[in-house]
Amino acid sequence: EDDQDVMTLTGKVLLENGYAVSMCRKASEALDLFERNKGDFDLVVSDLILPDERGVDLVWKLQERKPELKVLLVSGYPETRTGISKAQQQEYRFLAKPYTGSELLREVHYLICDDSEKIGALYIRGRYPWYQDAEIEMELQDKARGEN
Helix, strand or coil: CCCHHHHHHHHHHHHHCCCCCCCCCCHHHHHHHHHHCCCCCCEEEEECECCCCEHHHHHHHHHHHCCCCEEEEEECCCHHHHCCCHHHHHHCEEEECCCCHHHHHHHHHHHHCCHHHHHHHHHHHHHCHHHHHHHHHHHHHHHHHCCC
16 A cells, blocks of 8 residues: 555555455555565455555465465555456455445455355345444454453
């Protein structure tokens, strides 16, 4: 993420919910960090437009090294400005900026939880639509703290 405020707030939300976070402003920094840590990451959250490379190109390079790496792409620009096709968008999860902490946590949780947890989350969303955001946010916070 090249926007310092967005990067700081995103990192803060994830840290406060129990996730280990490493932050980079450029694709080159992210690649270097990934290599130094021998790919020990479960998820990458990347802006589609970075100062030195498109976020989708960064993701391809990271997934060449670790195919099972989960991906959440974010952008504040319309699709035409980002250079990413609908087919590419369907391959990765996408979150439009500005996003809330609960939206971010919902996407991160969706990407890194196992299938049984996804079924549970979908059940909650379908059964209780009038308070799904509060219910899911509480569930995500409980899971991040290791509570059930």
